[in-house]
Amino acid sequence: MSAPAKKIELTPPQILVIGFAAIILTGAVLLMLPVASANGTPLRFLDALFTATSATCVTGLVVVDTGTYFSTFGQIVIILLIQIGGLGFMTMSTVFAFMLKKRISLKERLILQEAMNQGSMEGIVRLIRKVIRYSLTIEFIAAVIFSIRWSIDLGPARGIYYGIFHAISFFNNAGFDLFGSVTGPFSSLTHYADDVIVNFVAMALIVLGGIGFVVISDLLEFKRNKRLSLHSKVVLSATGTLILVGAIVIFVFEFSNTKTVGSLSWYGKLLASFTQSVSPRTAGINTVDLASLRQATQFFIIILMFIGASPGSTGGGIKTTTFTTLIGAMIAMIRGKEDIVFFHQRLGKDRILKAITLTMIALFLVITVTMLLSTTESHSFLVILFEVTSAFGTVGLSLGLTPDLTDFGKVLIALTMFAGRLGPLTLAYALGPKTEKELYRYPEGKITIG
Template sequence: MVYLSAVPSIGPLLSGRPHRLRSPVTRPGQVIVLAFAVALAVGTALLMLPVSVTDHPPADVLPAATNAAGGATALDALFTAASAVFVTGLVVVDTATYWSGFGQVVILALIQVGGLGIMTSASLLVVLLARRLGLRSRMVTSASLGALSMADLRRVLLGVARIAVGVEAVIAVVLVLRFVLGYDYPLGRALWHGVFHAISAFNNAGFALYSDNLMGFVLDPWVCLPLAAACILGGLGFPVFLELRRHLRTPRRWSMNTKVVIAGTVTLLVVSVVTITALEWNNPDTLGPLPWTGKLLAGFFAAVVTRTAGFNSLDVAAMNTQTWFAQDVFMFIGAGPASTGGGIKITTFAVLLAIIVTEVRGGTAVNIFDKRLARSVHREAITVALLAVALVMAGTWTLLIMTEFTLDQLLFEVISAFATVGLSTGITHQLPDAGQLLLVVMMFAGRVGPVTLASALALRSRRLMYELPKERPVIG
């Protein structure tokens, strides 16, 4: 029995009891959820300060109120902080006129930290200052980056930082030049607007410093195209970026993840551009009055931002119901894994599609790009999709009970929040307080991931060291 006490994991096996593997550290999912919650609390507190609000917030764009001290109300601050740190872009007060310069800086900081990921940002800061990471920090950061290997994590973190800063800097320079040369902005205003919108675009946040978002630039390719490029690049995911840096000219060496994300991004982009442009081509309130070149530009921009970003150069509330439904699908699928975008992710959708095709064809193994998928990947994809569907259905049903809005409006709002997109049919600020809190929960769940959130909320985790007999029910 000396050996049993020295190796306590053997005892339960010999005694016939289920064996539980206890992790010596907190599960990464719990740390990620807690980190986002802390960031949300800090952001809410900062936005409630009187200095975060303009002296006399106008109420002509969106209704606004202040607390007793002159700052934002707790709900407005919470919703805005959640929308920023979860890189969504839904608003209940006008970003351009309600928040002061300090408040807008807080929002921008939350967007940058939330886009990179709380643990990634914190670990990067530790690497830059202390030049080392502990084991727990490495495990959690690896999980937040999409289960990348912990080997040489410092190099990965620095690579992520270079990608983010590099893309944002290039986009900001283009926007600053356009604002100065095309709109006669003073240099200071041009710099602020260029930097703000570049960071908001790359992080797929959708916040803009204009009351009509980007509708004033609907025909300006020098504003819309750079922002669209930043949204697409941010939605690819850092694992794809890092692999393309090494093997850009040798596609045969790309991993399945990179191939699926790139192929899925191109396919979804083409389908969404054709669908949205065709459905809105003759709509007198959206594409109808524009010249054909403007229709193509606005249709392309609308398709790009629908999947992840949340900017709008067209009035979403004036779009056809058919367009809303198509956008629901594109938003729900979303961007690449470990990216600044949301949704169930392109890879999840691709795996589900491959499973269906294989089952219909009577195959036994699910293959993608001449590689076989592990059974665990099947379960993960199905779990993510079904949890996402359950959250969206529950959220929509709850809002149907507490409001008088139509099903298509509420479904659009809930999917936009869960997929951290930020598009709205214009009802966000009209929802009751409980409805806005529900959207905060949806943004939280969508950003950290339904599986991560569910595992973090689990009271305990155990792994059984035995299997039960197999039996199958009748399916279909």
């Protein structure tokens, strides 16, 4: 009598990886259909896979211009992938469970905990309900404002369609846009560099999508609770500081550059500087020609893209809390302090180790992919580093390399986007061996550091 087959038990990180991969493959198949392209020509599988990965991982790097190459069907497939990828496929699955009045199992709660980057399962279903409610409300309000604004330029029907598409794309921090059919392929929002409504609504969507749903919930309940969590305080202070510092640096570096902000009025210079500072939060929109930026500005944007958005959001990068923890550790070490303290609260050692681990894995990934692409792509090192960091941070900003990528380069960038969306640690847990509790500890030793 043969032994019964052993049941394969997948961990929450493994389920997330498989789930995202399945959505990407489904999206790629749909984008390959002749009906998905404007001229009826089927898109190559690799290009369709790249586009589906970019949409599901809410990045925005594209090998073909979204507004001119894809038909309405193809664009709708892309925006659905962005919505599913931004909120997370487990969140969308939970929506259907709510609609069918189905109970959320313990395993599903564990997967949701992993997907939302939460420390515990407590209140996870309640958080998902808030995520859905907040997301749809914010997207609806933005879609109405965008629709009114663009109806003036494009007519009511097209204006409403563009309003809905870009509200979803920007809130989910994806860099996809349709303005290639209006102002030329790969033009993004360069035609609206000094438009107050478009810039402010776009920035608001990017920031709200990038600070995370836990922080949004904290802010909305502040009037009742009269307090913010430590997480929310760190995220808001870090986000505000990075946006302000980023805008100042871009304004100073590009002030006299007539190819970017130099040709704009003082007001336009400030608006463009803030938009370009907010966008590397992983949104991927630009109102000036990025390829014309000075190299110092391009490198600074690379740093902003690497930091990225905040935990539990639609964005990527190492996250603002990780960056803040590293800065706090550096300051504490310089001052000879043992603890990292934020807002009169001490961080646990496990938080510090996780921040260091995440940053080192991210650095290793970006450096490795950049080195490999430097041997296959005929572009400068800075352009390649910019593109790789944009892919890892799921940003979508580009200096023009992506459409020229070799097939090998497309595969590498697609894998980098996938790793960036799931998070390096989640991917490592999914692919690594099952951890077991150590039964003993080695004696402590000392080495010289520095």
